[in-house]
Amino acid sequence: MINSVTISYETEDIEMRQAYAQTLLKLAKQNRNIIALEADLMSAISTNKLQNQIPGQLINCGIMEANMMGVAAGLSITGKIPFLHTFAQFATRRAYDQLFVSGAYARLNLKILGSDSGVTAEHNGGTHMAFEDLGLMRLVPKAVVYEASDSTMLTYLLKKIAGEYGIHYIRTMRKAAVKLYEPDETFEEGKSKVLREGPDIALMASGIMVAEALKAADLLAEKGIHAAVIDMYSIKPVDHERIVEYARKTGAIVTAENHNAIGGLGSAVAEVLSEQAPVPLRRIGVKEQFGQVGKTEYLKEVYHLTAGDICRAACELMDGKKPI
Numbered sequence: 505m506i507n508s509v510t511i512s513y514e515t516e517d518i519e520m521r522q523a524y525a526q527t528l529l530k531l532a533k534q535n536r537n538i539i540a541l542e543a544d545l546m547s548a549i550s551t552n553k554l555q556n557q558i559p560g561q562l563i564n565c566g567i568m569e570a571n572m573m574g575v576a577a578g579l580s581i582t583g584k585i586p587f588l589h590t591f592a593q594f595a596t597r598r599a600y601d602q603l604f605v606s607g608a609y610a611r612l613n614l615k616i617l618g619s620d621s622g623v624t625a626e627h628n629g630g631t632h633m634a635f636e637d638l639g640l641m642r643l644v645p646k647a648v649v650y651e652a653s654d655s656t657m658l659t660y661l662l663k664k665i666a667g668e669y670g671i672h673y674i675r676t677m678r679k680a681a682v683k684l685y686e687p688d689e690t691f692e693e694g695k696s697k698v699l700r701e702g703p704d705i706a707l708m709a710s711g712i713m714v715a716e717a718l719k720a721a722d723l724l725a726e727k728g729i730h731a732a733v734i735d736m737y738s739i740k741p742v743d744h745e746r747i748v749e750y751a752r753k754t755g756a757i758v759t760a761e762n763h764n765a766i767g768g769l770g771s772a773v774a775e776v777l778s779e780q781a782p783v784p785l786r787r788i789g790v791k792e793q794f795g796q797v798g799k800t801e802y803l804k805e806v807y808h809l810t811a812g813d814i815c816r817a818a819c820e821l822m823d824g825k826k827p828i
Contacts, residue, residue, distance in 0.1 A: 513715060516655050520619070520676050520678055527659045533557075535666070537583060538585045539561050540562045540586075541565055541579075541588045542565065543567060570598065573607060576588050588617065592620060592634035593631075596634065596640045597634065597637065608671045613671075615666070616672065616673045618637055618674070622795075623798075626803070634795075635793075635795065636763070637763070638761075639764060641673045641740070642739065642740045646670055648668075648673070649738075650675065650691075651675040651711040651739055651761075652675070652676045653681065653710070653711055654681040656684070656687055660690060661691060681715075682714075682715040691738075692738075693741065694738050696735060696743040702732040705729065705818050706731065707720060707721060707758050707814060708769065708773055709734070710737055711761065711762050712762050713762055716811045729818065736759075736772075742772040748776065748781045751783045756818075758786045758818050759786070759787050760788040762809060764790050765791050769789075770789055771787075785821075790807045
């Protein structure tokens with residue numbers, strides 16, 4: 505567990521894309537069956553630097569994401585372990601039928617990295633801004649879905665899924681994240697990480713919203729409200745036990761995600777609460793809006809994804825802990 509005093513809110517020295525490329529290189533050198541697939545975004549995710557080091561294990565499929573899924577399916581059938589990368593909306597929304605049928609329905613082994621998720625797409629704008637990818641991937645039977653909060657987590661998850669069979673989807677940003685974890689931290693499927701304890705309300709977040717939730721907890725503490733903060737990095741399977749535990753401990757939950765408020769973390773938590781531990785809930789996420797051009801911090805304000813928004817939602821719930 506992380507003590508709140510240790511959180512500095514400083515960005516990491518390594519970008520998430522660099523963590524992906526470096527980890528993939530190590531994995532590919534260790535296992536010749538690992539094949540990296542790209543949809544013309546090698547420079548965007550730093551795998552262009554690997555071409556001379558693993559020339560027989562890196563394929564640029566061009567701007568043909570659906571075809572890349574088919575290539576990956578074929579490789580999986582032959583016993584290879586394909587790691588696919590493209591921007592999150594192309595990995596899911598654009599290539600969903602091929603992912604679903606050629607990959608999941610055929611019970612194959614695909615490792616998919618969706619980068620530039622949500623508002624972190626910044627200047628690529630609305631068409632490149634995935635607010636729906638977690639919802640789509642949660643609907644794929646037997647798929648395992650993660651959202652990486654920092655490079656330590658991303659590195660661990662990549663190594664973990666390399667040795668596991670099935671459809672795995674990791675959602676991430678490309679640039680440097682806020683440092684949350686030490687190198688020896690572990691991250692298991694269907695689990696979560698309690699970053700801060702608090703008896704009054706639980707803030708459950710994923711990805712870039714974990715840092716916002718921690719900041720919100722600081723704001724709440726100034727008001728005499730002590731909030732627990734939980735990194736819900738495993739979106740599917742979600743940590744049922746932790747959700748029920750903190751619902752009973754605190755009696756109120758706020759979820760926060762860089763995603764549509766429908767279909768992702770908020771929906772996953774709501775599903776558990778409705779069946780096992782009904783308590784008041786507020787979901788911080790994008791609501792009935794498409795993406796747009798802008799810097800991440802600006803877009804957080806536009807879509808109400810800030811620590812202040814989380815704090816306000818928590819205060820509303822604390823005001824009698826009234827149901828939605």
